[in-house]
Amino acid sequence: MQLKNSLVLLTAMTAGSAVGRMHGHERRHAHHQEHKRNVGDMVYAKIDGKIQSWVNEYSGQAATSAATTTAVSVPTVVVSSSASAAVSASATATASSSPTLSTGSCKNWHDTKENESDYLVDIFGSRTQSNMKEYIDYAGNVGSPYGSNIREVSESKACEYKHVVRIDGSEKEPWTVGFWNKMGPDGKLTGWYGNAVLTLQIHPGESKYVAFDDDTQGAWGIAKGNELPKDQYGGYACTWGEFDFSNTHNKGWSGWDVSAIQAQKANMEVQGMKICDHTGSKCSTISNFAKFMENAYSALEAGLDGIGGNSVAGPVRLQVTIDFD
Ligand SMILES: *[C@@H]1O[C@H](CO)[C@@H](O)[C@H](O)[C@H]1NC(C)=O
Numbered sequence: 001m002q003l004k005n006s007l008v009l010l011t012a013m014t015a016g017s018a019v020g021r022m023h024g025h026e027r028r029h030a031h032h033q034e035h036k037r038n039v040g041d042m043v044y045a046k047i048d049g050k051i052q053s054w055v056n057e058y059s060g061q062a063a064t065s066a067a068t069t070t071a072v073s074v075p076t077v078v079v080s081s082s083a084s085a086a087v088s089a090s091a092t093a094t095a096s097s098s099p100t101l102s103t104g105s106c107k108n109w110h111d112t113k114e115n116e117s118d119y120l121v122d123i124f125g126s127r128t129q130s131n132m133k134e135y136i137d138y139a140g141n142v143g144s145p146y147g148s149n150i151r152e153v154s155e156s157k158a159c160e161y162k163h164v165v166r167i168d169g170s171e172k173e174p175w176t177v178g179f180w181n182k183m184g185p186d187g188k189l190t191g192w193y194g195n196a197v198l199t200l201q202i203h204p205g206e207s208k209y210v211a212f213d214d215d216t217q218g219a220w221g222i223a224k225g226n227e228l229p230k231d232q233y234g235g236y237a238c239t240w241g242e243f244d245f246s247n248t249h250n251k252g253w254s255g256w257d258v259s260a261i262q263a264q265k266a267n268m269e270v271q272g273m274k275i276c277d278h279t280g281s282k283c284s285t286i287s288n289f290a291k292f293m294e295n296a297y298s299a300l301e302a303g304l305d306g307i308g309g310n311s312v313a314g315p316v317r318l319q320v321t322i323d324f325d
Helices: 012-013 017-032 042-045 049-066 263-266
Strands: 077-079 088-090 150-153 161-166 175-181 197-202 205-213 218-224 241-244 254-259 273-277 284-286 291-296 309-311 316-322
Touching: 150 197, 161 197, 161 218, 161 241, 197 205, 241 263, 241 273, 241 316, 254 273, 254 284, 254 316, 273 309
Parallel strands: 161 316
Antiparallel strands: 077 088, 077 197, 150 205, 161 205, 175 197, 175 218, 218 241, 241 254, 254 309, 273 284, 273 316, 284 291
């Protein structure tokens, strides 16, 4: 459920967090009448006692090698257009070119199928089974091999897939977009600790398309340049686009939102991002440096549920603007 007119200046929110909380309550009530959301779960984790201790535990490990470095290379998975191809990991995000993507015959990237069983899954690996746990503990499909549930596709083939995100590049300089699953390769909430499974570089004027298999939860991070910044513990510390596509445990609903929580917690730059459906509705927005935000997560809204856009079971087409001012 969308709540309009929630545009708030970050400075105003900082001065009176009650504003933020009130908005959160409205959203929560609106949302609970409809369904459960899971996108915000990652955010919820940061204030939940149990999850917080997990974060601390993990951080202790990572700190030994990460030290105070704030920008570390993003692990890259080289994606092939064939689901059976081997997935190889690379320690550095040097590849700025995409793998050869197969072409299709989509008239518009956002076209949809009349019969849902006609969507292709050829580029994805096998699905991993949902654990059907609640909220933050929910683990959906992370792909087998790990990460094979998130694949780049060509514009002309994008309409063949059920969940597609189009990312439009900055008008000024190349940016990096890294995608990860909520659950890391270890089955825990470690996806955002350097475990990106797809990393794209998007040049000015370029648009790239990414398809997601059913029951995929995670986020993408965005940053200017060739890599995603990390916090002192190795977590991606930039603006995130969080997603939850056709959640098996939520009657197939999908959801998305923009979150600056990790960037703000790390006292690092907040990148502007706007996510809307392809018609321009159900937007979640944060501008560069968080000068304003709407229907999105800042640190003040950590733990609140129901922010962002969502849709009933079925195809999802999202259009993303990065470097949003
Ligand atoms: C959709 O496609 C499936 C598989 O081809 C078929 O069994 C089903 O009848 C179709 N449904 C409709 C409404 O056409």
